[in-house]
Amino acid sequence: MNYEIIGIGILWLFLYGYLLAASVDFGAGFFHFYNKATKKSAEIDQLIQRYLSPVWEVTNVFLVFFFIGLVGFFPATAYYFGTVLLIPVSITIVLLAVRGSYYAFNTYGSKENLLYSFFYGTAGLFIPASLMVILAISEGGFLQFSNGTIELLYHDLLTSWLPWSLVSLAMVSVLFISSSFLAFYSWKAAEEKAYRLFRKYTLFLAFPVMLASLFVVFAISRHSSLRFQILEDLSWIFMFSFFFFCGAVFLTWKRRKPGLAFVCVMTQYFTAWFGYGASHLPYLLYPHLTIYDGVVNDSMAFALLLAFAGGMVLLIPSLLLLMRLFLFDTEYVQGKKQ
Amino acid sequence: MFIEYDPAVYSRILTALTLSFHILFATIGVGVPLMIALAEWTGIRKNDPHYILLARRWARGFVVTVAVGVVTGTAIGLQLSLLWPDFMQLAGQAISLPLFMETFAFFVEAIFLGIYLYTWDRFTNPVKHLLLLMPVVIGAASSAFFITTVNAFMNAPQGFEIIGNTLVDISPLTAMFNPAVPTKTAHVLITCYLASALILAMIGALRIIRGETHVYHKKALHLTMTAAFVFSISTVLIGDLSGKYLAHYQPEKLAAAEWHFESTAHAPLLLGGVLLENGEVRYALELPYALSILAHGRPDAHVTGLDRFPEEDIAPLWIHYLFDVMVGSGVYLLFISALYLLYFWKFPGKLYHRALMKGIIISGPLAMLAVEAGWIFTEVGRQPWILYQVMRTTEGATTAYHVDAVLYLFTGLYAVLGATAGIVLWRMFTHNPVDREIFKRGL
Ligand code: HDD
Ligand code: HEM
Ligand code: HEM
Numbered sequence: 001m002n003y004e005i006i007g008i009g010i011l012w013l014f015l016y017g018y019l020l021a022a023s024v025d026f027g028a029g030f031f032h033f034y035n036k037a038t039k040k041s042a043e044i045d046q047l048i049q050r051y052l053s054p055v056w057e058v059t060n061v062f063l064v065f066f067f068i069g070l071v072g073f074f075p076a077t078a079y080y081f082g083t084v085l086l087i088p089v090s091i092t093i094v095l096l097a098v099r100g101s102y103y104a105f106n107t108y109g110s111k112e113n114l115l116y117s118f119f120y121g122t123a124g125l126f127i128p129a130s131l132m133v134i135l136a137i138s139e140g141g142f143l144q145f146s147n148g149t150i151e152l153l154y155h156d157l158l159t160s161w162l163p164w165s166l167v168s169l170a171m172v173s174v175l176f177i178s179s180s181f182l183a184f185y186s187w188k189a190a191e192e193k194a195y196r197l198f199r200k201y202t203l204f205l206a207f208p209v210m211l212a213s214l215f216v217v218f219a220i221s222r223h224s225s226l227r228f229q230i231l232e233d234l235s236w237i238f239m240f241s242f243f244f245f246c247g248a249v250f251l252t253w254k255r256r257k258p259g260l261a262f263v264c265v266m267t268q269y270f271t272a273w274f275g276y277g278a279s280h281l282p283y284l285l286y287p288h289l290t291i292y293d294g295v296v297n298d299s300m301a302f303a304l305l306l307a308f309a310g311g312m313v314l315l316i317p318s319l320l321l322l323m324r325l326f327l328f329d330t331e332y333v334q335g336k337k338q
Numbered sequence: 339m340f341i342e343y344d345p346a347v348y349s350r351i352l353t354a355l356t357l358s359f360h361i362l363f364a365t366i367g368v369g370v371p372l373m374i375a376l377a378e379w380t381g382i383r384k385n386d387p388h389y390i391l392l393a394r395r396w397a398r399g400f401v402v403t404v405a406v407g408v409v410t411g412t413a414i415g416l417q418l419s420l421l422w423p424d425f426m427q428l429a430g431q432a433i434s435l436p437l438f439m440e441t442f443a444f445f446v447e448a449i450f451l452g453i454y455l456y457t458w459d460r461f462t463n464p465v466k467h468l469l470l471l472m473p474v475v476i477g478a479a480s481s482a483f484f485i486t487t488v489n490a491f492m493n494a495p496q497g498f499e500i501i502g503n504t505l506v507d508i509s510p511l512t513a514m515f516n517p518a519v520p521t522k523t524a525h526v527l528i529t530c531y532l533a534s535a536l537i538l539a540m541i542g543a544l545r546i547i548r549g550e551t552h553v554y555h556k557k558a559l560h561l562t563m564t565a566a567f568v569f570s571i572s573t574v575l576i577g578d579l580s581g582k583y584l585a586h587y588q589p590e591k592l593a594a595a596e597w598h599f600e601s602t603a604h605a606p607l608l609l610g611g612v613l614l615e616n617g618e619v620r621y622a623l624e625l626p627y628a629l630s631i632l633a634h635g636r637p638d639a640h641v642t643g644l645d646r647f648p649e650e651d652i653a654p655l656w657i658h659y660l661f662d663v664m665v666g667s668g669v670y671l672l673f674i675s676a677l678y679l680l681y682f683w684k685f686p687g688k689l690y691h692r693a694l695m696k697g698i699i700i701s702g703p704l705a706m707l708a709v710e711a712g713w714i715f716t717e718v719g720r721q722p723w724i725l726y727q728v729m730r731t732t733e734g735a736t737t738a739y740h741v742d743a744v745l746y747l748f749t750g751l752y753a754v755l756g757a758t759a760g761i762v763l764w765r766m767f768t769h770n771p772v773d774r775e776i777f778k779r780g781l
């Protein structure tokens with residue numbers, strides 16, 4: 001293997017980590033607001049807070065890792081950041097900023113505030129959407145080169161199916177992933193009422209997830225037949241993904257093994273994510289930039305990988321400790337420890 | 339406004355805006371965990387629950403500032419690529435290593451902060467809880483260290499050769515451990531600690547001056563002021579070494595800061611003053627030999643002046659005032675913390691005198707001002723280079739449209755975030771008085 005593939009593999013893996021953790025986080029933020037606004041139940045609220053509070057900052061670091069690593073391994077991407085992505089990424093930053101800080105203001109401030117939770121609940125839902133627009137741009141076809149500058153064709157972008165399909169998939173996926181996690185979490189917490197609610201949400205959201213996935217496939221086929229071809233060649237991966245999706249829905253339906261159901265959801269997105277990623281390669285930005293011409297020099301690539309290995313030695317035990325204390329500690333989950 | 343749209347100008351303003359906003363919170367993010375650790379450790383050592391409560395309350399306010407630090411940090415991390423693409427593309431070849439390592443420091447910091455905050459009463463042995471804070475202290479310090487090595491690299495780039503437009507023969511470690519690193523990282527870290535200690539001292543003094551008499555506040559004040567004394571001595575010493583670094587590696591920066599036009603021996607240090615059109619300096623306080631001492635440690639040393647440099651390579655001369663603000667604050671902070679300790683030992687009866695409390699209260703904002711002044715001084719002082727003697731700032735900037743719109747967007751964002759953070763922190767300060775909490779916990 002070469003540095004390019006290892007590098008992009010690592011980055012893609014961390015972005016998957018972000019996708020998962022952030023979905024749970026953003027979805028929970030949204031449910032928290034929704035439950036408060038509709039005055040559902042305080043226990044559900046507390047349950048959500050108990051999970052969210054210790055982890056949100058960690059979630060953010062996954063994203064930071066991705067984009068710092070991206071310009072580290074592939075410095076040539078910086079050029080596109082600085083030209084075409086200025087506006088879309090700036091919007092994402094604003095949403096991230098609102099989400100992170102208002103979460104903290106609401107949770108750690110001296111009392112809860114419905115307006116604050118509205119801010120972070122909705123901002124959280126739009127972050128994945130805005131990230132998906134950036135992904136759509138990387139599919140190519142929305143850039144124009146003329147006398148030495150590049151421009152983003154906003155009109156073409158906003159009238160294409162592609163970004164909208166990805167946005168819709170992102171938004172429903174966030175809620176789906178989050179509710180299936182919270183179903184598992186509330187089951188562990190032995191909060192019957194919350195479990196029933198999140199189970200209902202999960203089942204209710206399964207159909208839109210299906211629909212949005214088909215919408216993406218349709219949009220890609222419209223966008224570029226070549227791209228569609230590549231996806232078709234990889235369809236076996238997406239079959240796996242579908243299989244795990246069915247497994248998750250089935251288990252949830254039958255009220256069996258919520259933990260396993262969530263693992264199915266994780267696997268469903270893992271396979272789809274890497275299937276999609278594989279179909280995107282070798283392009284970082286189609287057709288202008290591939291991982292081969294954008295990659296950093298060998299000595300830096302080697303240094304980065306070494307740093308990565310060292311970093312993982314720190315990171316994995318720390319993450320395990322975090323999960324052991326807050327996810328797998330039944331007493332904490334049940335709220336018996338503050 | 340009727341100026342022609344120049345993305346480089348807007349990029350500079352936006353970078354300056356984001357960084358100066360981030361640095362307020364980052365400084366607290368680096369410094370306060372150490373202070374919390376100090377308080378909790380003192381509490382365990384002396385078996386005094388007041389210190390433990392102190393740590394608890396500081397930690398509660400701290401999470402709010404961390405949140406703003408994290409989101410503005412995320413903004414600057416992305417903006418570096420958004421606004422300085424050519425710089426990142428070139429420099430990234432040599433210096434992305436510490437940036438990448440920084441993310442691991444963030445991970446460790448974030449994970450253990452989460453654990454620390456939610457495990458106050460989980461362990462029978464309190465030392466275990468304190469140990470959980472150590473990764474936060476170390477993680478925050480390392481992230482400051484790593485990011486500062488990047489900034490140091492911009493001042494003293496090395497570890498590569500340039501052929502045409504590309505960097506070759508790259509050595510990431512040589513680039514990372516450049517000559518600016520020792521003084522810069524040390525000065526940045528110690529000033530983070532100093533400013534954080536004084537912000538916390540300010541809170542204690544505010545309580546006392548508002549008439550709260552509980553011994554809790556006195557303990558808080560004493561802990562923070564003692565720490566501030568140690569940190570301010572170190573700050574001044576390391577600041578002196580930073581001056582020597584400049585004299586050796588970036589003499590035109592020091593000369594610009596000191597309005598030192600002609601290279602001479604026995605150079606005096608100028609404080610304040612105004613610069614006339616004809617290059618004459620008026621109303622400045624002149625400390626004989628002091629610049630020679632700052633630059634080389636000897637009163638007779640020869641100090642390079644601006645005459646040795648082409649005009650287009652010289653930074654704007656107003657950085658002189660920033661340098662003065664920083665050094666002036668440094669001297670004041672050392673003075674006030676020494677004064678506190680003097681009263682503590684010699685005149686304990688007058689220790690909580692209003693004038694002294696006021697002096698301490700202003701030292702908090704003053705330390706933050708010094709941090710800002712120091713950063714703007716060092717950044718503007720590096721101009722016109724983004725990468726000293728390798729790449730000019732205008733060459734590194736984006737050419738995108740709409741940077742002006744993005745600037746307005748972020749100005750609005752920071753205004754809203756800053757205001758809300760202020761309100762939330764103020765409410766925490768006023769709504770949950772210590773006395774009530776001490777009573778509630780039965781201390
Ligand atoms: C509480 C804040 C604070 C205080 C009291 C001081 N400084 Fe400072 N100084 C900083 C905060 C700071 C900083 C924000 O940390 C800077 C900006 C960039 C850097 O490397 O550190 C800095 C930079 C900086 C530089 C430029 C280094 C460079 O450009 O590479 C010099 C020469 C000094 N300082 C010298 C001093 C001296 C002689 C002080 C003594 C009184 C002093 N500073 C007090
Ligand atoms: C955190 C405190 C910092 C503050 C307050 C700060 C402040 C500033 C200011 C005021 C400018 C504009 C200079 C001008 O236009 O004349 C600037 C530019 C810049 N800074 Fe810094 N800076 C900080 C640290 C850093 C660090 C650690 C880095 C490196 C990672 C960095 C990278 C840059 C870049 C790339 C520019 C644009 C080029 C330039 O104008 O010099 N800064 N910063
Ligand atoms: C020397 C100046 C700086 C110091 C001391 C510093 C320190 C810190 C600290 C301690 C944090 C954690 C948040 C907190 O505890 O408040 C933080 C966040 C962050 N900083 Fe800065 N920073 C500096 C400048 C910069 C610059 C120039 C960049 C851009 C590369 C940057 C990127 C970030 C990022 C991406 C985060 C968010 C990390 C997360 O998600 O946890 N910082 N910074």
